Amino acid sequence: MQEALLAAIQGAERFAGQSSVRTWLVGILKHKIIDRIRKASRERSADPTASEAGAEEIDAFFGSDGHFSEPPGEWRSPEQALEERRFFEALERCLQALPKNSAKAFTLRELMGLETDEICKELGISASNCWVMLYRARLSLRACLERSWFSGDARRG
Amino acid sequence: MRMAIRLSCKEASRLISEGMDRHLSFREKIVLWLHVRVCDACSRFTKQLVFLRRALNALPGPDEPEGR
Numbered sequence: 001m002q003e004a005l006l007a008a009i010q011g012a013e014r015f016a017g018q019s020s021v022r023t024w025l026v027g028i029l030k031h032k033i034i035d036r037i038r039k040a041s042r043e044r045s046a047d048p049t050a051s052e053a054g055a056e057e058i059d060a061f062f063g064s065d066g067h068f069s070e071p072p073g074e075w076r077s078p079e080q081a082l083e084e085r086r087f088f089e090a091l092e093r094c095l096q097a098l099p100k101n102s103a104k105a106f107t108l109r110e111l112m113g114l115e116t117d118e119i120c121k122e123l124g125i126s127a128s129n130c131w132v133m134l135y136r137a138r139l140s141l142r143a144c145l146e147r148s149w150f151s152g153d154a155r156r157g
Numbered sequence: 158m159r160m161a162i163r164l165s166c167k168e169a170s171r172l173i174s175e176g177m178d179r180h181l182s183f184r185e186k187i188v189l190w191l192h193v194r195v196c197d198a199c200s201r202f203t204k205q206l207v208f209l210r211r212a213l214n215a216l217p218g219p220d221e222p223e224g225r
Contacts, residue, residue, distance in 0.1 A: 061167075062167040068166050075205060082215050109178065111213050134174060134178055142202070
C-alpha cells in the first residue's frame with residue numbers, strides 16, 4: 001500500500017496540471033490496477049531476466065522477414081471508444097492478460113507517467129530491458145484491443 | 158540496436174515504442190521517418206500507440222459516477 005501511495009504521489013506531481021490531484025488520487029487508489037501492482041510487488045521475483053522482458057514474445061508478432069505477422073489494421077472511431085464503458089472493460093481485460101512485470105512497467109509509465117529510469121529502479125532492471133518490456137506490453141495491448149474491440153463485430157458481441 | 162538505413166517493421170515498431178520512453182537519436186529519427194512515411198502498418202502502429210496512451214489516461218475509476 002505504501003508503495004502504491006508513494007508511486008501515486010510521485011505521479012501526482014505530473015498530473016497536477018490536468019485534473020484535481022485529489023480526484024485523480026482517489027480514482028487511482030481505488031482502481032483495481034493498483035491491487036494488481038501491489039500483488040505484483042509482493043510476488044516480485046528478485047531478478048527479472050531478459051526473457052521476462054519478453055524478447056521471445058516479441059518475435060511472435062513478426063515474420064522472419066521482420067514484417068508484422070498481422071499488420072495493424074485501421075481502427076474505426078477510436079475517439080468514440082473513449083466514450084464507452086465497455087471499451088475500458090476490454091482494455092482492462094487486455095491489461096490483465098499481460099505478464100505481471102510487463103503490466104507493472106506499463107501502468108507505471110502510462111497511467112502514472114513515471115519516467116523509465118524510475119521504473120527501472122522500481123523493477124530492478126536495466127533501462128534497455130525496461131524499454132523492451134514496454135515495447136512488448138504495447139505490442140500485446142495493441143493486438144489485444146484490435147482483436148477484442150476494433151475488429152468489426154467484436155464490440156457488438 | 159544496430160541499425161541499417163532501411164528498417165524492417167520490427168525495428169521500426171521498436172523505435173516507435175522507445176520514442177515514447179526516451180529521446181531518439183538524430184539518426185534513429187531519420188531512419189524511422191524514412192520507414193514510417195512509406196509503411197501503412199507502422200504509420201497505423203504509431204497512431205495506435207498514441208491512442209493507447211490516451212486511453213490509459215482516460216481509464217475511469219470504478220466509483221466514478223457515470224455520465225454527469
